[in-house]
Amino acid sequence: MIKIALVDDHVVLRKSLGVLINKLEDFTIVFEADNGRHLTEQLKTQPIPDIILLDVTMPFFNGIETANWLKQKYPQIKILALSMLNSELVVIRMLKNGVRGYILKDCEPAELFTALHKVHDQGYYYNDLVTPKMNFRNLPPDLVVLNSQELSFLRWTCTELTHKQIADEMQVSPRTVDGYRDSLFKKLEVNSRVGLVVYAIKNGFVSI
Secondary structure, X not given: OEEEEEEOOOHHHHHHHHHHHHOXXXXXXXXXXXXXXXXXXXXXXXXXXXXXXEXXXXXXXXHHHHHHHHHHHOOOOXXXXXXXXXXXXXXXXXXXXXXXXXXXXXXXXXXXXXXXHXXXXXXXXXXXXXXXXXXXXXXXHHHOOOOHHHHHHHHHHOOOOXXXXXHHHHOOOHHHHHHHHHHHHHXXXXXXXHHHHHHHHHOOOOOO
């Protein structure tokens, strides 16, 4: 059985998810937690889960802080984020903190089950939030030729800076930064900042 822990401060949603997941043959809920702080306490006494289904917006240690803590203390646990926030920067922050997938709370149950299986079996779940319209060619990164400016921009893209702030850091104009972005979109066959971040993480251009 694949062991799941639920971490969400919305009790009704958490209980409903527990009932839903426990109906599946492959999964079992080993414990629930109200927030990240409660999770750290539960992990001291409860079975270690294979996957943590983690809310992003919580009091007392939010999802981003909790994911970062888990990455350091329990790197073997896979994290699937479940949130109401459809924000590019939030997705990026969660991915950089070790999250293996990101789905919305209004998703269909079938997507939740697919995400849980993919995270457990393949390590990641990529949907349109994480990899919108991506079409990676599965080429080794050394066959995708990036110049020094594009590589620098790619690394800055993995931060929380706006494009204008990235332009200031790189000491170029915002229009030049847009050019770097468009060039990377074409070379890597992606069309979003999140797509660039996923490429950078998968190919070791940034560490998580």
